[in-house]
Amino acid sequence: MSKQLPITNSVRELREAKGMTQGELGEAVGVTRQTIAAIEQRRYSPSLETAFRIAQQFHCALEDVFQYQKS
Numbered sequence: 001m002s003k004q005l006p007i008t009n010s011v012r013e014l015r016e017a018k019g020m021t022q023g024e025l026g027e028a029v030g031v032t033r034q035t036i037a038a039i040e041q042r043r044y045s046p047s048l049e050t051a052f053r054i055a056q057q058f059h060c061a062l063e064d065v066f067q068y069q070k071s
Contacts, residue, residue: 004042008067012040014058029053 015025015036022040023033031050038044039054046054055065 005045006069007045008042008069009039009065011036011054011065014060014065015040018058025054025057028057 011025015022020028021033022036026033026036029050030053031046035044035046035050039046051062051066055062058065
């Protein structure tokens with residue numbers, strides 16, 4: 001079992017609300033479907049550039065999509 005990272009996100013909820021697949025979101029922001037899946041499962045933290053692209057795709061502020069949980 002892989003350890004979850006301290007960065008939480010609402011990517012899955014936002015993506016589903018917009019009716020997008022992981023593949024469609026990945027294509028829109030320049031990453032693979034597998035990368036989107038890993039981000040949603042908190043197994044991978046996106047680069048800052050990718051995080052901004054994801055937030056822009058949903059017309060949200062970065063902090064509305066990604067949050068840092070200090071342990």
